[in-house]
Amino acid sequence: MTSLDGGMGHYTDRLLHCENAVSASFAFHPVDGQPFVGQSIPRREDARLLIGRGQYINDLALPGMLHVAFVRSPVAHARIVNVDLSAAERAPGVHLAVCGADLLRALPPVQDQQLPLPAKWKTTVSHKIFDPRQPLLAIDRVRHVGEAVAVVIAESRYLAEDAAERVVLELESLPAQVDPEAALAADAVVIHQNASSNQLAEFAIAKGDVESAMASAPHRIKRRFYHHRYAAVPMECRGVAAQFDERTGSYTIWSSTQVVHWLRREASQTLGVPEARIHCIAPDVGGGFGGKGHVYPEDLLIPFLAHQVRRPVKWIEDRREHQQSACHSRDQIHDAEVGFDNEGRVLALRDAFIMDCGAWNPVGVGIPYNTASHLCGPYDVPNAAISARVVATNKVPNAPYRGAGRPEAALVTERLMDLIAHTLGLEPMEVRRRNMVSAQQMPYPVHLPYRDGVSIVYDGGDYPGALQKAVDAIGGLPAFRAEQAAARAQGRYLGLGLGSYTEGTGVGPFEGASVRIDPSGRLYVAAGSCPQGQGMETIFAQITADQWQVKPEQVMLTLADTGAISMGFGTVASRSTVNLSAAIHEASTRLRKKVFAIAANLLECADEDLELRNGTVAIKGVPGKSVSLADVARASRPGWDSKRPAGMDAGLEETYYWEPSTVTWSYASHAAVVEVDLALGRVKILRYAIAHDCGVVVNPMLAEGQIIGGAVQGIGGGLMEEMAYDSEGQLLSGSFMDYLLPTASDVPSITVIHQETPSTLNPLGVKGLGEGGAISPPVALANAVCDALSEYGIEINSTPIRPEAIWQAVKTARASHA
Amino acid sequence: MKQPITLQVNQNTYDIEAEPRRTLADALREDCGLTGTHLGCEHGVCGACTVIVDGDPMRACLMFAVQAEGRAIRTVEGLAAGATLHPLQQAFIDHHALQCGFCTAGFLMLATSLIERADPPDDQELLDALSSNLCRCTGYKNIVNAVRAASVALRQR
Numbered sequence: 021m022t023s024l025d026g027g028m029g030h031y032t033d034r035l036l037h038c039e040n041a042v043s044a045s046f047a048f049h050p051v052d053g054q055p056f057v058g059q060s061i062p063r064r065e066d067a068r069l070l071i072g073r074g075q076y077i078n079d080l081a082l083p084g085m086l087h088v089a090f091v092r093s094p095v096a097h098a099r100i101v102n103v104d105l106s107a108a109e110r111a112p113g114v115h116l117a118v119c120g121a122d123l124l125r126a127l128p129p130v131q132d133q134q135l136p137l138p139a140k141w142k143t144t145v146s147h148k149i150f151d152p153r154q155p156l157l158a159i160d161r162v163r164h165v166g167e168a169v170a171v172v173i174a175e176s177r178y179l180a181e182d183a184a185e186r187v188v189l190e191l192e193s194l195p196a197q198v199d200p201e202a203a204l205a206a207d208a209v210v211i212h213q214n215a216s217s218n219q220l221a222e223f224a225i226a227k228g229d230v231e232s233a234m235a236s237a238p239h240r241i242k243r244r245f246y247h248h249r250y251a252a253v254p255m256e257c258r259g260v261a262a263q264f265d266e267r268t269g270s271y272t273i274w275s276s277t278q279v280v281h282w283l284r285r286e287a288s289q290t291l292g293v294p295e296a297r298i299h300c301i302a303p304d305v306g307g308g309f310g311g312k313g314h315v316y317p318e319d320l321l322i323p324f325l326a327h328q329v330r331r332p333v334k335w336i337e338d339r340r341e342h343q344q345s346a347c348h349s350r351d352q353i354h355d356a357e358v359g360f361d362n363e364g365r366v367l368a369l370r371d372a373f374i375m376d377c378g379a380w381n382p383v384g385v386g387i388p389y390n391t392a393s394h395l396c397g398p399y400d401v402p403n404a405a406i407s408a409r410v411v412a413t414n415k416v417p418n419a420p421y422r423g424a425g426r427p428e429a430a431l432v433t434e435r436l437m438d439l440i441a442h443t444l445g446l447e448p449m450e451v452r453r454r455n456m457v458s459a460q461q462m463p464y465p466v467h468l469p470y471r472d473g474v475s476i477v478y479d480g481g482d483y484p485g486a487l488q489k490a491v492d493a494i495g496g497l498p499a500f501r502a503e504q505a506a507a508r509a510q511g512r513y514l515g516l517g518l519g520s521y522t523e524g525t526g527v528g529p530f531e532g533a534s535v536r537i538d539p540s541g542r543l544y545v546a547a548g549s550c551p552q553g554q555g556m557e558t559i560f561a562q563i564t565a566d567q568w569q570v571k572p573e574q575v576m577l578t579l580a581d582t583g584a585i586s587m588g589f590g591t592v593a594s595r596s597t598v599n600l601s602a603a604i605h606e607a608s609t610r611l612r613k614k615v616f617a618i619a620a621n622l623l624e625c626a627d628e629d630l631e632l633r634n635g636t637v638a639i640k641g642v643p644g645k646s647v648s649l650a651d652v653a654r655a656s657r658p659g660w661d662s663k664r665p666a667g668m669d670a671g672l673e674e675t676y677y678w679e680p681s682t683v684t685w686s687y688a689s690h691a692a693v694v695e696v697d698l699a700l701g702r703v704k705i706l707r708y709a710i711a712h713d714c715g716v717v718v719n720p721m722l723a724e725g726q727i728i729g730g731a732v733q734g735i736g737g738g739l740m741e742e743m744a745y746d747s748e749g750q751l752l753s754g755s756f757m758d759y760l761l762p763t764a765s766d767v768p769s770i771t772v773i774h775q776e777t778p779s780t781l782n783p784l785g786v787k788g789l790g791e792g793g794a795i796s797p798p799v800a801l802a803n804a805v806c807d808a809l810s811e812y813g814i815e816i817n818s819t820p821i822r823p824e825a826i827w828q829a830v831k832t833a834r835a836s837h838a
Numbered sequence: 839m840k841q842p843i844t845l846q847v848n849q850n851t852y853d854i855e856a857e858p859r860r861t862l863a864d865a866l867r868e869d870c871g872l873t874g875t876h877l878g879c880e881h882g883v884c885g886a887c888t889v890i891v892d893g894d895p896m897r898a899c900l901m902f903a904v905q906a907e908g909r910a911i912r913t914v915e916g917l918a919a920g921a922t923l924h925p926l927q928q929a930f931i932d933h934h935a936l937q938c939g940f941c942t943a944g945f946l947m948l949a950t951s952l953i954e955r956a957d958p959p960d961d962q963e964l965l966d967a968l969s970s971n972l973c974r975c976t977g978y979k980n981i982v983n984a985v986r987a988a989s990v991a992l993r994q995r
Contacts, residue, residue, distance in 0.1 A: 062931050062932070062934075063931070063934070065939070066930065066931045066936060066939075067923075067931075069936060069939030069942055070914075070923065070927040070930055070931065070936070070939075070942060070946070071874070071914065071915065071917070071918055071923075071927070072872070072873070072874015072875070072913065072914035072915040072917075072943055073874065074874070074939050074940075076873075076876065076940065078867075078873075078876075078877070079867075079873040081868075178857070178859070178860075253974060254938070254940070254974055255876075255878045255884060255886055255938070255940040255941045255972065255973065255974050255975075256876070256878065256938070256940040257878075304938075304939065305938065306876070306878075306938045306939070306940030306941075307937075307938040307940060307974050307975055309974070338880055339878070339879040339880060339881065339884075552938055553936075553937035553938025553939065553940075553975050554937065555937070721934050722934065724934075725934050725937060725975075725976060725980065728976070728977040728979060728980075729937060729974075729975045729976055729977045731977065732976075732977035732978070733974070755879070755881055755883070756879050756881065756883035756884055756972070757881070757883060761972050761974065762978075763968075763969040763970075763971075763972065763978070764965055764968045764969045764978040764981065764982055765965055765966065765969040766969075767977055767978050767979070769979060770977070770979070
């Protein structure tokens, strides 16, 4: 059986071995002499994944490994009267069965807010946050269907599941809160006994004077918008394996996670073991999209269990568990009002919204604050007031998923833009153009604080330019209006929908890189970022290769491994390319000084006379006068024959932790042309275009893959996917039979146009792009459907845009017209 | 109760012992050590576990190992010829048709069964067939393009 080895060193070697294991002939050949950044270099990850030699968490097999099955709550809200494990304990092959009460005797309760808020934010933003922490297993109450109540460890997964069925739960039902507004009622059952109500957090931000600007505005529109609940749903569910080492008293935790260092920190607190004795590794991860972007109870429970049974333990989440215990996202209700003048210019924007956070709130106000701080979008809004409340319900907890609060903001702002246009009889594109921050206004201060506490400044770009390019790419506005009219004459309903956004990317606090020259002369980079399919091994090899004037093949990387670098943050929030490229740049810059000093010593010249040339350090303008990086690495070694200049420390390794001053702003406009079938309520996407700006593009092929992949998730979210609950808090979409993911037949061809405004906030000029594609599709499609059905005056202000909703709206409109 | 089962996978013989309830996917992964076949949903919807059984694509999560006895099974591990990738694998690289790679083996085996047929599928048939598997990363366009390109490449060999 294929196995990941316990030691990560061996694991890394295997990856390198895999790189050379098959001869893949690449259709693309890098252009010699050009920087590798900017070239569509094929992925080094592909070969191992294509031959079935990827190493995902479920491929890990350790000698003596035991397997886990969870018992999860079948009801939304109940008091736990008793958990009877006795029959399970007697079942064949069972080693241990544990419930929450058992854990309470063995472990301290989970502590600490998972995402600490920066002091700058706390002093700037008016807020109140109560953050109850989820126990590793439910103790006195279950608070959502799927919450883990007990766990069974057995010789195999089959036996663990058999035994889990024998666990007897005695539960006393409590009323389920499924509607966040009802959960705020004075007489509502409170889900967390230490809280005074089901409101777990609130905050407010404002700029200008909304009251008077709204009061004096010539026009006002007020609407309710609802962005429904859906989720990341990676093809690989979650999974955790752990092993306790008696010799050193240390734990190794493998998790399908986006945040290995964060996991190590939480595990240290929970297990009461220093971080130096915990090693966290994310092997190949089968998709994350934010859903694996924080630490889950199972991440901490599995290592605890491994210590208890003194055997390696593995838990692989199944799909049903994933749907009902991995975090969901979105789920916001907005009451928004816009005041505008006769030209359609926004004078004031006011929004009060509720986020249904489910039973727990693992990342605090991260999502709703993103919503608030992105609400003004690419527009020059002089006055704004935004307030949010986070409300507990008996559903799966809500945590960031690709976009993380921004799709919700875009739904509000972009629908309002179309409503302004409709009110004034203007083109939606024209209303956007009139309100957009222009290229001449850059850098543009928004006068609202970002979640790092820094006042937002849009650092550059051409927002109207991107809008124009997107509309041009679907054929241009006049041509579309003609096409629409011609289709209408034939009884067909076509619509054009726009969705523009801005996105703060590359958020801090930091990411670090250790750059080392290996004795072989190859470059070695270790970093805290955690890939889940983005192609990081490829792009960071490109970036490092440029720093050292070597080929990408000469660069080795270790990511997602706490053993490789002492501090890291992880891959969430469109931040890795931005922060890690800067860290690699800075570490390389420092290391180069040392390399040049040693090379100068070897070549008996001055440092300033040297340059990097084809993997060597060479004297400028003197062919043949050079030393290889391997020579320099050997000369740097400590010992009798070192060739270092006097007084220089041994070794060739530099670690740099990049702490960005604040975020850098990506943006895009999406344009969708749809056809609505009135008889069936179906929406067919005829054309879809995205004009976006993520600064300098490291690898255009991979960037396009990220944008299109994100957009298809947004299309799925807009039209098909929903984590739906009934009035008892039962999840109605607990399998792929009910939770509809887009298939190849559901997606349109998507045109992507790059607009490249280099960021001024980091050395490579890059901006994040992982999430962006998923932000606009739901609202672009809502606008397109409204445009198609404009003669009926139908407004789509909530998602998902289901056939039955459209069919019903048309029926109602026809009845009222009749 | 475990019983001896002989599986023929990628023209290799695996003598294993498994309970009747053991799925083919689990037998391949855990008893044969062929972990390239992945489980995405275990209820036959996502297609990540697709393997080829007697020439037809099958969900390995919906088939018991005992049912596969005596039948010719192909998995992703058998696709490349030694160190040379199958044209489909090469096309996936060229078209950036994978990101996280988790669904990839299922798509490769599904597509292999299609493009190796005597009568290759036309574009619509290809799209219909590929719609039976799920991918959450790529948005599918590159997968469809890669399969189309490989179908052509295969016929030109």
